[in-house]
Each structure stands twice: as C-alpha cells, then as structure tokens.
Amino acid sequence: MKRGSGILLHLSSLPAEFGIGDLGPKAFRFVDLLVQSKQSYWQILPLNPTDLHSGSSPYRSSSAFAGNPLFISPEILRQQGWIDAVDLEEGRSLPRHQVDYPAVVRCKRFLLNKAFSRFVERGESCQGYERFLAENATWLEDFALFAALRRHFVEKPWWEWPPPLRDRQPEALARARGDLAESINRECFIQYLFFSQWDKLRGYCHEKGVHIIGDMPIYVAHDSCDIWSHRNLFKLDERGMPLFVAGVPPDYFSATGQLWGDPVYDWPAHRGSGYQWWLSRIKQNLRLVDTVRIDHFRGFAAYWEIPAGEQTAVHGRWAPGPGDDFFATLRQRFRKLPLIAEDLGIITPDVSELMERFELPGMKVLLFAFDESLPRSPYIPHNHVRNCLVYTGTHDNNTVRGWFEDEASTENRKRLFDYLGRSVGAEEVSWEMIRLALMSVADVAILPAQDVLGLGSEARMNRPSIPFGNWQWRVEKKLITPEVAAKLGHLTELFGRI
Numbered sequence: 001m002k003r004g005s006g007i008l009l010h011l012s013s014l015p016a017e018f019g020i021g022d023l024g025p026k027a028f029r030f031v032d033l034l035v036q037s038k039q040s041y042w043q044i045l046p047l048n049p050t051d052l053h054s055g056s057s058p059y060r061s062s063s064a065f066a067g068n069p070l071f072i073s074p075e076i077l078r079q080q081g082w083i084d085a086v087d088l089e090e091g092r093s094l095p096r097h098q099v100d101y102p103a104v105v106r107c108k109r110f111l112l113n114k115a116f117s118r119f120v121e122r123g124e125s126c127q128g129y130e131r132f133l134a135e136n137a138t139w140l141e142d143f144a145l146f147a148a149l150r151r152h153f154v155e156k157p158w159w160e161w162p163p164p165l166r167d168r169q170p171e172a173l174a175r176a177r178g179d180l181a182e183s184i185n186r187e188c189f190i191q192y193l194f195f196s197q198w199d200k201l202r203g204y205c206h207e208k209g210v211h212i213i214g215d216m217p218i219y220v221a222h223d224s225c226d227i228w229s230h231r232n233l234f235k236l237d238e239r240g241m242p243l244f245v246a247g248v249p250p251d252y253f254s255a256t257g258q259l260w261g262d263p264v265y266d267w268p269a270h271r272g273s274g275y276q277w278w279l280s281r282i283k284q285n286l287r288l289v290d291t292v293r294i295d296h297f298r299g300f301a302a303y304w305e306i307p308a309g310e311q312t313a314v315h316g317r318w319a320p321g322p323g324d325d326f327f328a329t330l331r332q333r334f335r336k337l338p339l340i341a342e343d344l345g346i347i348t349p350d351v352s353e354l355m356e357r358f359e360l361p362g363m364k365v366l367l368f369a370f371d372e373s374l375p376r377s378p379y380i381p382h383n384h385v386r387n388c389l390v391y392t393g394t395h396d397n398n399t400v401r402g403w404f405e406d407e408a409s410t411e412n413r414k415r416l417f418d419y420l421g422r423s424v425g426a427e428e429v430s431w432e433m434i435r436l437a438l439m440s441v442a443d444v445a446i447l448p449a450q451d452v453l454g455l456g457s458e459a460r461m462n463r464p465s466i467p468f469g470n471w472q473w474r475v476e477k478k479l480i481t482p483e484v485a486a487k488l489g490h491l492t493e494l495f496g497r498i
Contacts, residue, residue: 006041019094024073067194082115148183180201214289219262297341402457430493
C-alpha cells in the first residue's frame with residue numbers, strides 16, 4: 001500500500017434515496033469526490049447480509065460469502081428494466097438522515113420481488129447470469145438453500161429446523177431443493193444483481209485510482225449458512241449448539257469482559273482441511289475489495305473461549321490459535337498478503353511477532369493517544385511506524401468532536417493542547433486531528449467521513465456495548481461541499497499523500 005490517505009464511509013451511509021446508501025449513482029459520485037479531494041483509499045465495513053434480529057450489524061451476518069441485498073440500487077434496476085419508475089415512488093419517502101432498517105427491508109424486498117418476477121416472466125437468462133451461477137456455485141448453492149429454508153421456517157435459526165434439515169441429511173436437502181426451487185432461484189438472482197452492481201462500482205474505483213479497503217470479522221454468526229454447512233469446523237455439540245463461544249477476558253474497561261456469543265473455530269479441523277474454508281473466504285473478500293482488514297486479529301495467535309451458557313466472559317480460557325501455520329498457508333496462495341491486522345486493545349508479544357513475521361500492517365487510532373501514557377503510547381504520531389494505518393477514529397469510536405465534547409477528560413484535553421502547541425475548540429478539533437494523521441509517517445491515513453465533516457456524537461456509527469440502534473448514520477448531501485474537498489485535498493498534498 002503506497003503512501004496516501006482515504007475516507008472511512010460505509011455504503012449504508014451514502015446520501016442515496018430509498019432509505020439507505022446503495023450501489024447506485026451516489027456511490028459513483030462519492031468516488032468522484034475522493035478523487036477531487038486527492039484521496040487514494042475508500043474504506044468500507046463488511047458487505048455481507050445483515051439481519052434485523054442482530055441489530056442490522058454488518059459484523060453478524062448470515063453468510064461470510066454473500067452480498068447484502070439492501071445495497072442493490074433501485075435506480076439501476078429501473079435503468080435495466082427490472083422494475084418500473086412507478087415502483088420507486090414509495091421508497092423515495094423513506095428517511096434520508098438515518099437508516100430505518102425495518103422500513104428499508106420492506107422496501108427492498110418489494111422491489112427485488114418485482115425484479116425477480118420480471119426475470120421469471122421473460123423466461124430467458126440475462127447476460128452473465130449462468131456464468132455467475134457456475135463461478136459461485138461453491139458457496140451460492142448452500143447459501144440460496146439456507147436463505148430459502150430460513151424464509152420457509154419464518155426466520156427460525158437453523159438448529160430449530162427439523163433434524164433432517166438441521167443435520168443436512170442428503171435426502172432432506174434434495175427434497176427441500178425441489179420444494180423451494182422458486183425461492184432458491186430468487187436468492188441466486190438477488191446475489192447476481194448485487195455482484196453485478198458491485199463489480200461496476202469497483203471497476204470505476206480502479207479506473208479512478210481508488211483502492212478499496214474492506215473489513216472481515218474473524219468470527220461468523222451462529223445462525224449462518226457457514227456454520228450450518230460446515231459444522232465440523234466449529235466447536236459444536238451433536239445438535240449444532242456451541243460448546244464454547246467467543247469473547248474477550250475482563251480488563252481495564254470491563255470487569256466481566258465481553259461475551260460475544262459466536263461459536264469458536266475448531267482449528268485442528270481447519271488445519272486438517274488445509275484451511276480450505278478460510279482460503280475460499282479470503283478469496284471471496286479479495287474478489288470484492290483490494291485489501292482486507294481482519295477484525296480481532298489477535299484471535300489468530302490465541303483466543304478467549306468461554307463455556308457455552310456462561311453469563312459473562314469471566315470464566316473463559318486462552319486457547320491457541322492457528323498462528324504461523326495459517327498465515328504461511330495463506331501466503332502460499334496469495335503471496336504478499338493483502339491484509340490489515342486490527343491490533344487494537346491489549347496486544348501480547350506473540351501477536352506482534354506474528355504481524356512482523358508476515359509483514360502485516362496494524363492500526364494506530366489517535367483518539368487513544370492522549371491518556372497518561374502519551375510519551376510512549378503507540379498511538380501518538382511520534383511513535384508511529386511506516387507499515388501501519390493511522391486513523392483519527394474507527395466505526396466503533398465516537399467522532400473526534402464527540403470525544404472532545406463528551407468523553408475527553410480535562411487531562412486528555414490538556415495533553416492534546418500541549419501536543420498541538422495551542423488550545424483549540426470543538427469546532428476546530430476534528431481538523432487538527434486530521435492534520436496529525438496526515439503528517440504521520442504511517443503509510444496510510446484513514447479519516448472517518450464524520451471527522452472530515454466535523455460532526456459530533458450524533459453522527460456516531462456504532463456503540464459496541466449497545467446491540468440495537470447502531471449503523472444508522474447517513475451523510476447529508478449538503479454537508480459535502482467543494483470547500484471541504486478542497487481543504488482535504490490541500491492537506492493531502494501538503495503531507496505527501498497524493
């Protein structure tokens with residue numbers, strides 16, 4: 001990754017119509033804005049399907065391979081003749097300042113059903129559809145069946161399905177494929193629409209010289225196609241229920257740790273398979289983006305597993321991750337690994353050694369730099385290294401202005417002022433932090449769009465301790481002005497990031 005800078009903005013936050021950002025014209029205009037402001041990178045969050053019962057989190061998906069239907073652009077569907085102009089009217093009245101996920105799901109489901117009906121009515125394959133089915137069969141066949149069964153059983157999790165389907169008995173699966181053929185075909189068609197639209201947007205990014213950084217959670221949700229179809233790769237009992245779940249131990253921030261609840265991997269089983277599932281997962285991510293950030297990277301060195309049924313993460317234990325063997329296998333397939341390690345929090349020497357051995361860049365977040373450890377903090381710019389990415393903040397943090405106004409202590413502010421060499425107010429602090437990020441020796445500087453726009457806590461994307469009400473923030477079109485783009489472009493050029 002060359003020296004440069006970019007913007008962190010998820011697709012859902014784009015100022016498109018129909019209740020949520022999508023792969024339509026506004027996404028292409030955002031790429032133009034990146035170019036106008038001399039940015040080289042666009043970082044997004046995971047693109048996989050989201051579920052209302054999981055708070056619409058992009059980090060808890062029903063598939064590690066499928067695309068999110070909510071990002072399919074109705075405008076492009078109309079241009080291609082899959083729906084009519086009149087079909088778009090209801091969706092135009094959805095909120096534009098934040099995502100109302102239940103309303104968006106209803107809207108997109110209606111439009112996608114209309115598109116699929118027209119596809120069936122035409123009675124012929126659209127260009128590229130058969131090729132898409134063939135090229136993606138290894139994951140698409142299972143996912144389409146899983147999604148169809150989920151709909152058939154009214155969103156019940158797979159472990160509550162009839163045992164023959166829960167346990168994937170061949171006769172039961174064959175019968176379901178016949179009974180649910182129309183629903184299965186619908187899911188395949190929707191995935192075709194998503195990947196077709198994404199490919200055009202990614203091609204436009206490459207044409208404009210914009211490098212896309214994606215994001216991949218280390219774990220997958222229990223109620224996912226991945227675990228249903230690969231139960232042997234996870235620590236589950238005979239009914240498919242977790243024996244252990246993921247989390248992090250008690251620390252300075254939480255006396256009871258964090259209990260995430262996702263099943264943990266059976267790493268010896270992965271090793272025995274040559275890590276084929278992981279190789280396929282990385283390949284699929286690199287089919288979508290240019291570089292992949294791996295969330296909770298430390299879990300590859302050692303991970304905290306908690307016996308299922310525990311109410312907190314206190315009574316867990318450290319278990320060894322796959323370590324060198326895993327990344328050596330990846331390197332054989334992908335040569336120089338296009339990965340970024342999310343190495344935030346308490347990082348032990350074995351994690352650092354793993355990153356150094358495989359030359360994986362880590363993350364430096366400026367919001368973490370102004371506590372009492374400032375002179376020696378790894379997050380403060382004078383301690384940065386080249387092979388890393390510096391962020392003002394991430395999707396899990398408050399905005400810079402929100403931190404300054406609502407969270408920073410008097411001591412935090414004083415240290416910040418001392419470091420800047422002057423006192424600043426809330427209206428200035430975001431751009432001062434941006435300046436620190438851009439002047440860093442770090443190869444890549446990533447700036448959340450909220451900080452470029454100088455927004456406060458109202459624009460926060462996620463509050464990790466709150467399961468619902470997140471991922472809703474959206475950019476208002478009027479906030480992205482030529483003056484903002486020019487200011488960012490000037491600093492980008494000043495600090496040699498073009």
